[in-house]
Amino acid sequence: MLSFKGGVHPKDHKNLAKDRPIREINAKDILVYPTSQHIGKKAIPIIKIGERVLVGQIIAKADDGISANIISSVSGTLKAIEDRLTPNGEYVTSMIVENDYKYETIPNFGEKRDYKNLSADEIVEIVKEAGIVGLGGANFPTDIKMSPKNRDQIEYLLINAAECEPYITSDYRMLLEMPDKLIRGIEVMLTVFKKAHAIICIEDNKKDVYELFEKKLFGNLNVSVELLKTKYPQGGERELIYAVTKRKINSKKLPAEAGVIVNNVGTVIAVADAVCYNIPLIYKIITLSGDGMHDTGNIKARIGMQYKEVIDEVGGLKEGVEKIISGGPMMGVAIYDLSVPVTRGTSAIIAYEKDPIKKQVETNCISCGRCAKVCPIFLMPMLLYKKSKEMDIEGFNKLYGMECIECGSCSYICPAKKPLVQSIKVMKKESIKKEREEKHNGK
16 A cells, blocks of 8 residues: 555544534634735735725735735725734734625626636636635645646646544545535646646545545546555655655655645645636635534634634533644644634644643653654654754754654654654754854855
8 A cells, every 4th residue: 555654653533523514604703814824925915904805805915936815705894904823823914804794705706617718827827816825734825836847747746635634634524525626626737737647645544535536536537546554644745745656855856846746635626616616715624623622523614713713613612621732733733822813724723621741751762763763754853852952953954854844753652752843843943044144144
């Protein structure tokens, strides 16, 4: 079965939400749109305070270079532009819109369009206008990903349907409930990458979805489905590419340079919505799970809603919840304020009655080597940890620390409970900071 070397097998806990169909919820009074919901430069506000906005309207324009448009998910009035806390713990310039509950849309919103009458460049421009970014967590602007130097050299279009993070089931529900729209999105993208073959990549804990797409794609020569071994981080971009194509990339090599484009399930469906139905990116499908929730589910929420508003839709949190995570437990971040907005990067909200790591006690390294064995990038996490503690940036880089994908497999498996990935993350930021300072100083 297709896979990669290394990785771990955490309990997936997907049974808590996987059988809960996607349910759309209503927005509330105030929506918050951070101008940075993507990799790259912040978007530039183009609406003035006091102006009325419509559903689907661009309210902040992508800056030059790598950036993405910000779209209003409701109609109403722009009340303020101010710094607001985001799920990753940073304060970001945000646009505050008061919902008028009329949900008036921009012209042609929701109207069907035949993608076969569009050129590749026209499709990419539509994707750009719609503010679509990678919805699997990376948040890289999709229009830029769809514009490599030579589109005709792309051989594989991989649809990342692995969803290897524990608890999260939103992609699974989209695969079950929107298979035809996913296939339509793939067909749109194959119009851009004319020589590519598309492969839907599904872990073997979702055999029902695999069998569904086998039937749907029977006789389709341009799109196929592959079953991957259930293992974390099978959904990592590098791991997925290697598992399916046996091609290797690193942090300095783009997938396109290896003839591959990878897109998440949600991203491809968003492309179908934008290109075929004139619907820009205004929704995010989120898994709510964990024993700290009164109930669980997969929720279709308008971007800009508060986390608390979304959680209340499944009955709220149980009393005394000790930990809440935005995202999955392996790569997500702990949050302390539920007034943060749903962004394009929100994949899940997980609540724990008891903090699973609160009582963990860090002990001495026993040199067991487990961290190195599970590292999908073949690094030496314990040595990188030591260099991080010593703030030895040069030594850290000599050990290829910047190649770390921050999957957390090393911390998960470590019997000494060392904060390996957390320390490596800090050191990567310090290394990037130093490099920028040296460039600024002309070194």
